[in-house]
Structures are given as structure tokens and as C-alpha cells.
Amino acid sequence: MRLCGSGFGNEPMDGDERDDRIIREKKFRRSIDIDLGDIEVPEKRSEKNREALASAVDEALGDMFDPFKQEDGSEPGAIQEDGTVPIAPERDIVTEIATEGERGVNWGLMIAMIVVYSAIGVQAGLALSPLLAITVLVLLASVGFALGERWVPNPNMKILGVTWVIISMKVLYGLAIELNRWDYIGLEALGALLLALVTVNVFVAYRHDHDAIAAQSTLVLLAIGSTAGSLLGEMAVAGMILLATLLVHGLALHRQSGNLAALGVAASNLWIGMHAITGGFEFGSLRILALEDSLLLFILLMIVSAINATMAARFAREENWFSQAFKAVGLGQPGLWGVSVSMGMVGALLAVASSREDVGYALGMVSFLGGCFGGSYLAVRGVDSLRVMTPLAIAAVPLVAILILGNGAGELVVWMDSYELFTILATIVTGFVLLRDQERVTDRVLWIGSVVILALLAILVPTEASGSGGDGGILLLGLLVTMHVGTAVLAVKRKSPSLAGITVLLPWSWVLIEELTEETIRILLVANDRVDPGSMIDLEPLPLGAYLAASCILMGVVNIRMGENGVNLASKFLGLNEISASIRDSGALQLWSIGLWLPMLTILLMSQFGGFNAITLLILVSMIVILHVGCEVAGVRIGDSVSMAAILTVSLVAMQWRNGLFVPLSALLCLSLMVLMFTRGGARESLYTGGLALMSIPILLALSGREPVFLLASSDVLPQADSSLVSVALAAGVLAVYLPRSCSIDKLLNPALAALWLLVITTALAYTQEDEVAQTASLVMFVISSLWLVAKGEVRSELRSIAKRDARVQMATKVGSGGAEGGVSTYDPILGEMEAKRRHSREKSETDDLVELYTTDVSHKPTVVLVILGLVIGAGVIIGLVTGPDPLLLVTVGIFLTALIAIARSRTERLDLELPHIMGMEMPIAAAIVGLVAIHVSSHLGPGSSNRELLDMAVLIVLILELSAISLIGKDRLLDKIPIALDWIILPLLAGRLLGAVMVEALPFPLTIDPFEGSMLEWKIPWMMLEAVLILCVVADILVDRKRVQLDRGDWKGASGRGARSLFVVMLSFGPAGILAIAVCIEQGWRYRQPSAVGIAIPAGLLTLISTGVWFEAASKELPEIIMATGLVLLALCAMTVPLKGEKWTMMLAVNSHMLLILIGLAGYVTSIVLPLLLILLSTTVWVVGILQLRRTLRLWGLVDLILAVLVALIFVQGITEPVTLLLALLILATELGLVSWLGQRNEAALLKD
Secondary structure (H helix, E strand, O other), rough: OOOOOOOHHHHHOOHHEEEEEHHHHHHHHHOOOOEEEEOOOOOOOOHHHHHHHOOOOOOOOOOEEEOOOOOOOOOOOOOOOOOOOOOOOOOOHHHHHHHHHHHHHHHHHHHHHHHEEEEEEHHHHHHOOOOHHHHHHHHHHHHHHHHHHOOOHHHHHHHHHHHHHHHHHHHHHHHHHHHHHHHOOHHHHHHHHHHHHHHHHHHHHHHHOOHHHHHHHHHHHHHHHHHHHHHHHHOHHHHHHHHHHHHHHHHHHHHHHHHHHHHHHHHHHHHHHHHHOOOEEEEEEEEOOOOOOOOHHHHHHHHHHHHHHHHHHHHHOOOOOHHHHHOOOOEEEOOHHHHHHHHHHHHOHHHHHOOHHHHHHHHHHHHHHHHHHHHHHHHHOOOOHHHHHHHHHHHHHHHHHHHHHHHOOOOOEOOOHHHHOOOOOOOHHHHHHHHHHHOOOOOOHHHHHHHHHHHHHHHOOOOOHHOOOOOOOOOHHHHHHHHHHHHHHHHHHOOOHHHHHHHHHHHHHHHHHHHHHHHHHHHHHHHOOOOOOOOOOOOOOHHHHHHHHHHHHHHHHHHHHHHHOOOOOOOOOOHHHHHHHHHHHHHHOEEHHHHHHHHHHHHHHHHHHHOOHHHHHHHHHHHHHHHHHEEEEEEOOOOHHHHHHHHHHHHHHHHHHHOOOHHHHHHHHHHHHHHHHHHHOOOOHHHHHHHHHHHHHHHHHHOOOOOOOOOOOOOOOOOOOOHHHHHHHHHHHHHHHHHHHHHHOOHHHHHHHHHHHHHHHHHHHHHHHHOOOHHHHHHHHHHHHHHHHHHHHHHHHHHHHHHHHHHHHHHHHHHHHHHHHHOOOOOOOOHHHHHHHHOOOOOOOOOOOHHHHOOOOOOOOOOOHHHHHHHHHHHHHHHHHHHHOHHHHHHHHHHHHHHHHHHHHHHHHHHOOOOEEOOOOOOOHHHHHHHHHHHHHHHHOOOOOOOOHHHHHHHHHHHHHHHHHHHHHOOOOOOHHHHHHHHHHHHHHHHHHHHHHOOOOOOOOOOOOOOOOOOOOHHHHHHHHHHHHHHHHHHHHHHHHHHHHHOOOOOOOOHHHHHHHHHHHHHHOOOHHHHHHHHHHHHHHHOOOOOOHHHHHHHHHHHHHHHOOOOOOOHHOOHHHHHHHHHHHHHHHHHHHOOOOOHHHHHHHHHHHHHHHHHHHHHHOOOOOOHHHHHHHHHHHHHHHHHHOHHHHHHHHHHHHHHHHHHHHHHOOOOOOHHHHHHHHHHHHHHHHHHHHHHHHOOHHHHHHH
């Protein structure tokens, strides 16, 4: 507020203060003009709302990746109404790894070093004599401790120092075990020595104050506890495991370490689960004894779970390694409670699964696990600890007494034994504790809990076929339906997207996963000559169909109420924000979309394994189709209608392919497409093209005459009909919807082609099955549809193109006259768009002519000409396929296509329009070239064809040259047009050659031609003609490049284009043209400083040696040595780019050296040590270069090379497991790891900025 007449206003002011006051007053007066009524002030949130918002933050689970999370404006990166972004956006997984992953890589290197050096310690004990091994291991441990003392105090080298200390301790642990193996000490002395080393381990951890050093003592203590059973029995095992757990947690409490607490929770439960699920095993000198006493296992797991639950609640908000690991891979940052309990529950569930046969025993374990960790969860969520612990602690005493007294006593109460009674009472107590404070439970816990409950029910509830005395899964599926109804009600009531998503996903996904897992296990067992174990969960078709039908109804209810919620499963995995956004925006992961493709996929796969009969399959599919199509028509479905139609078609055709049912499924598809085209075609014209094309797929399947692979039961009760008549009716249905609307469609070509295609295959099916009625009906439809499309479509398209051109010309004239009159210029978006199009167009260059600029995108697509051209080409392909190679056929078709092209060009020139272009070539000419190549290839697939008779290839070359020349007639800017014509000569010839080669070798493979053998007319002349044309293309490229340099026009191809064209010429040539192309590419690439061009030319140059060696043996005689030498030279040059400052060439040299050295390694040294050594050499070089040049890609590449080297050595190298050989290999690996770890730590600050 301005103070007028106050004492402050009467104080004397100097000049600066007076000026400041004037400025403040002027600012305030300007602000008075603001209309406060235009500002919307949001209502204050009530205290209740704030509490609800706070309760949505789950401190126990933490910030964990949630696929059902919805954007509410408060999340990171959300743009507010005023355009501000209060919280910076989260980084996706690739960005996270790219910016923070350097530390993760360093930690990974440290772990790798620990593993490798530990393996060196073990291998030294096997490969060396005991005294020499003791000397080496003690020396290695001493070096590790010394390096730790040197580097741990240095902040930059601390991680490496800690790593060496851990390595030293592991070497000493291994040495102790080796002393027992060499019989220097007994088993009792081994235990004492290991305990002494644990003490040393803890001391060193405290000295260097690092949890990572103390962490390994956890597993050692548990291993010692398990080994004690080999001397003192199961009771000792349980006691030692409990003691080890207490020691680990005591260490965590003393150090106040969340890392050790989380490790203790996870490791102890996993260790007990290992004892329960396995029958005992031996690891070196250590013997792990199985826990066979059920009561002992039960009470041990109960006590350890209680301790773990308490520790998880105590350290719930502490940082820990597991949470950081989740964050590193982009899955959020879960809290210590969530991540440690999750891992611990895995071990606990192993114990549950080991007792699946005794349902009461297993459910008893589940009940006390729920009580322990459920109470711990409530404590973390803010419920008073005494409120949680009191009922649980009071109930624990009588419950344990029931177990002890009822052990071996049989049934205690009526029909229940002690474990079943324990289960009932423990469930009551647990339910009381949880329901009393259920408002503290978040939606995330509810949906995760529903998944866990489903898994437990599937594991524990018995399911057997009715023929074996079971219920066919009725009980299990009934319980699951009850649970799904509950999640659906909660989803609607709480407006929870997570519960809505789990209601839609869970019923279908668990059935799918279970069946795939079961079949995978069955295949593996049968493949290894094991007995088929049968079904884990036996579900009969009727109960399963009823269950999925109920799930379909629930899906409809939930989707209608909450279908706008997206399940963006890709949001944190794809890495690139644009890709994630495009997938999210496509709707593929919306509940509606998932509710279509997931059920269809489940039904398709389950039908293959006998999950349905024909009736249940049709009922389920019909329900899903009616639900989605009906909701689309009603306007309540969210998603793309074209995508929905595509998913429906693919699913139904896949079912026809496997199970038949052509008539009912095709009729269902046709009705769906007709409804969608009729109701949504006006707003989405692509539905017409999609509907017509999709309707042709089941007809194509019928045309193939393929018999279904697996006929479902009850298929014989369905009505049968003639497939040709049904196909005619299907085509007539969709055409009846499309044709009346064809005159109002802007883009006529695509739906017209789809309609003609549908008519052609319908007619073909009628003639194949020799049905006269169907033949007549299909021909009548073809004639009527063609006349209708020609009459209604082409004239309207021409008029529309002319009108657009005139409007643009008028616009250009207006802009030109406005500029001449000196008016105020404004930005014209159309002008900017046209300039951008010309910059990115090969056939158009920049221009100052406004009329030419404004009409850049004005063209006329000759729809009828293109349709006729397509029909002629299609007929030529079929004739060629039937009759074989025929040069006369190519000549005839080529002349006719040339006439069509002349008509199209003449008509567009008369209308003063241009033809549309494809890759710089006019569309009719491009289509004609592609069609001629297709006829040439298909004719060599026909009967009597030979890849040694290629006169038709000479005709094809002449026709392509002629069409390319026609594309240049009457055109200006030939320096831009000639390169396009050259590409359309080379690329189609290469594409046809490759296609014909891979299809039953109908044409000779590239690089295998000897032009001096065979017939003069059928072999030599075609290849000589091709070589001459290729040389002509290369010479023309040289002349065009020189002319552009003279005119200072700049480079037109770019690095990739230049290199690719040289490679294409090499693949077509038998030598001379390829050599000339490579020389030109290297010269131009070096002149323009284009590493990619040179990089493509180098391996392509080696390919010329292969093609030349076919007819000149000396060229390929020393090829392996040349490739090896070239690769090593390129790798040396890659390393030299560091001192020579040639970073621009590094990547090209790295790529080529990898390609050549790995190629020669695979070709001649797969089973020797040479290939792993080459990979190690490549890895070390690119990794070190990546560190010194601060290039993350190269560092990651070096890591991948190293992993491949290890895998190749282990899988393919013979004798790698020999003690001495393996020791040497480990030393080489350790040397690289040590080098890159040292360099990485020294340069970590700079690498983190990369």
C-alpha cells in the first residue's frame, strides 16, 4: 500500500531515493488497471481433502512404478493452467541411465571385479599347488587391503578402494574353505576360522565405515548356520539361522544402516525358503541340510518373519541398496519396507509352496505372514505400534501353544487339525487388526494384494478334472470371481484407476500366463525325455468359459465407468519421451484397448490347449465384440476405431486359421465392420479403406484352401455353408456401406484399391470352387463397383485439385501484390510449410517464385490410371507366375504401362498440375518400375524357370532405363532429377535381385556371378548390359557431383546416401562397377569429411574382392588375412583418434573394426580362444577411448563386448574349463576390469557430465 501523509513521506530524500519512489509509484499505478474479476481463485482445500491427499502417499511402498498411476496435475512435469511447471519432470529409464547411470556402471564394474577376483582365488586353489596357491591368495588379499588403505580415504577413489577390501575378504573366505578341502583343517576348525574372518570383516567394515564391506558377512553367517546342521542336526540349523538373523539385524541397528536391515530381511527369509523348497545340497565343503521337521520350519519362519517385520518398520524410511537399484532401472524408488518385504516374501512363499499338499499347513503360514507384515505395514502408515502389536502378541501365545500341543495329535476340533485351527484363529486376528485401520490402506496395496491373493489361491486351492473326482476348477474360479467383483466394486466406489485396471487385466492375464508357463514346462520336460507332469491347474471348458464371461461383464461395467484411465506400461521403459508419448496417445494401453486385445489373445491361445469348445469360444468372442462395437456406436468407448477393427480382424482370422469356424466368425467380423463403417466412417474415412481391406483377409484364408489345425469340440453342431457364397455376401455387405459414400471421400485411391482387391479375391474364390452362382454375382459386383468408382471419383478428384491450385495461385498473387504496395508483412504459415516441404523434397528445390512456392503440394493423383496400372501389373505377375520367364510379356506390359504413363502426364500437363511423387519419382513411373520388377521376379518363381536364363533381365534393364529417361523429359533442375533417376535404376534392380534370390534362389545371389560362363544370349549379354548400366550410373554421379561443385550447389546425397549407393552398386556388380563406385565413394567421402560414407565403403570394398574372386581367383585367395589386417588397422586408428583429436572418425572406425574382426572370428575361430581375445581387445579399446573421449556409447559398447567375450568363451571355446586355461582367462578379464575401473574412477566427475 502507498503511504500518503505519513511521517515516512515527510523525511528528506536524496536524488536516488526520490527516483526509486517514482518508479515504485508508477509500477503500482500500472497494476491498478488489472481486473481482479478475471482471476479465478481456487477454493481452499478442506482439512479432510488434505488428509486424503496425504494418505495417498504410501510411505511403506515408496515411490514405486505404478502402471495405473493417473495424472492429476500434481505430478512432476505437470503443466499448470498458468503455464508453469512447479516440479521438474521425471526422467524416463534411458534418460535416467544416461544421466545417473555412470555411477551404476561403476558399481557394476566393482561387482564384476569382486566376482572375477573371487573366481581367480577359487581357480588358483584348483590350478596351483596348495603352497603356491596359499602364497598367491595371501598376496592377493594383502594387495587388496593395501589398495583399500590407499584409496578409501580418497573420495574420488573410495568405491574402488572398498571393492578391493571386499575382494580381499572374499579371497580369505575362499582360502579358508580351500584349507578344509586340502585337509589342512577339519570342519570344526573351518567353522571357527570362518567366524574369526567374520569378526575381521566387521572390524574392517567399521574401520572404513562402509556397509558394502559388512554386507558379505550376512551370507557367511547364514552359510555357517546352515552348515552347522551337518554336525548338530536340524535344531542347530534353525538355531544358527535365527542367531545369524539376530546378528545381522543387531549390526544394522548398531550402524543405523538401512542397507544391512534390508539385506537381513531379504536374505533370512530367502535362506529359509531355500531350506524348505530344496532337499538339501552340498556346496564345496559346505553341506546344506534340509529342514524336514514341519513344526520346526513353521515356528522358525514365524519368529524370523516377526523379527523381519519389526526391522522393516523400524528402518522403513531409510535409504537402501535395493531401492536405489529399482530407481536405477526406472521402476521408481520403493521404500525399504516395500522392497525388502517383497524379496523376503519370495522366500516365505517358497516355504508355502513346498507344503502345497497340506493346505492347512500352507494357509497357516500365509496367515501369520499376513499378520506380521500387515501389522508392520500399518505401523509404517502411522498406526500406533502398540495398537498393532497388542492383539498380535496376545494371540501369538495360544496360537503357538496350539501348534505345539497339536503336533502329531491329529484332529483337535471336529475335523480340524492344529494347523487348520491355527489358520482360522490367526486369520480372525489378522483380519481384525487390518480392518480396524483399513482407511490407512492405499489403492496400490489393494491391487497388489489382489494379485498376491490370486497367486495364493491358484497355488493352494486344488483343481482336478471332474472325471478324476474333482470339480473342474469351479471352486477356484468361483473364489476368483468373488474377488474380481470386489475389486470392481471398490474401483467404482473409490474411483480407483489401479483397481479398475486390475479388474480388467487380471482375469485374462493370469489364465494366459499360467497356461504358457505350464506348456513351456511340459515342452522342456518332454524334450528332455521326462514324464509329462500334466496340468498344474485343471480348468474345464464350461467353468472357464463362465468365469471369463463374468470377467467380460465386469470389464464392461468398469470400462464404461472408468475406461478413460490409461495403463501406460511403457511410460518408464521405452526411454524416449516421444515414443512413450506416442504409444500412450495411440490408446494401445488404455483400459478399453487392453480389454480387447488381451481377451482375444487369451481366447486364441487357450483354444489351442483345449480350454474351450466351439460354443463357448463363439459366445465369449461375441460378447467381447458386441461390448466393444456397441460401446463404440454409443460413444462411450475410448480409443481408435480403426485399431479396434484391426485387432478384431487379426484375432478372428487367427482363430479361423487354427480352429476353422469360417462362417460364424466371418459373419461376426462383417457385421462389426459394417456397423463401424456406417456409424464412424464419416468422421474417420480411413475406416472405409481399413474395413474393405480387413474383410478380404478371411476370404484370402478361404482362398488358400488351408484346413484348420485344431478343430474344437462341438464344431459339428454349427451350421455349414458354402464359403464362396458366404464370401460374396460378406463382400456385398461392406461394399453396400462403402459405395454410396465413395463420392464424398476426399482420398479416393486407397479405398478404391481396397474395394477392387476385395472383389478380385472374391471372384478368384468363386472360380476356384467352381460355383456358378458365386461367379456370376462376383462379376456383376466387380463391373458395377468399377463403373461407380470411375464415374464418381476421378472427375471430382480433378476438380478438387484444380480448385486447390487456383486458390493457391490467387493467394500467391495477393501476397505478391501486398508486398509490392509496401504493406506490413506478417508470417504466413502456409508459406512456411511450403518452404519446409521444398527443403525436405528431393524433386523440388528452393525457389523465389511465389506461385511455384505456394503450389508446392498441389498435385493430381490419377486414381483411375493407377488402378488400371495396378490391375495390369497384377495380371502380369499372375501370368508370369503361371507361365515362367517371358521377355515378350515384359515388353508388352512395359509398352502398355508407358502408354498409361504418357496419358497421365499429358492430362496433368493439360490441367497445369503435377503428378505426386514417391521418393522423388512421379507416382505412375515409380509404380510401373516396381511392377515390372515384380513381374520379372514372379516369372522366375513359376514352372520351368531357371536362374541361368536371364534374357528377361536384359529387357527389364532396358525398360527401367526407358522409364527413368521419360521421367527426365521436359523437366528442369536436371542436377536434382538425374540422381533420383539413378536411384530408381539401381534400387529396384537390387530389390528384385535380393527378393528373387531368397525365394528358392529364383535369381542368382549377389556376389556370385561369373559373367564369362553360360549362354551368350541368356547369360553373358544380360550381365554385361547390367555392368555397363552400373558404370554409366557411377560416371553420371561423378559428372553431376563435379557440376554441382562448379556451381557451388553443395552436396546433395549426404554421407549415408553416398555410402549406401556404393554398396548397392557393389551388390549388383560382378566387379568393375563396384570397384569404381567404392573408389568414388571414398574420394567424395574424404573430400566432404563424411565418416559414414567412408565407413560403408570400406566393408563394401572387401565385398568387391568376393564378387571379383568368383571369376578371378587371385582376388579372393588371401581374403581372410586381408579382413583380419584391415580390422586390426581400423582398431588401431580408432585408438589413435584420442591423441590425434579425430573424434569425428572414432565411431566409424569402431563400427568397422568390430564388424570385420567379429566376422573373421566367427568365420574361422569360433571354437578357439581367438574370438574371445578379439572381443576383449575390441572391448578394451572402445571402452578406454569412450572414457578418454567422454563418449557414453563407446563405454556401453565396451561393456557389451566384454559380456559377449565371456559368453563366447564359456559356450564355444573348447577346454576353457581347464584349470590353467580358466585361470589365464580370468587374469585377462581382471586386467581389463581393473584398467577401466581405475580410469573410470579417476575421470568419474567428467564422465558424470557426459
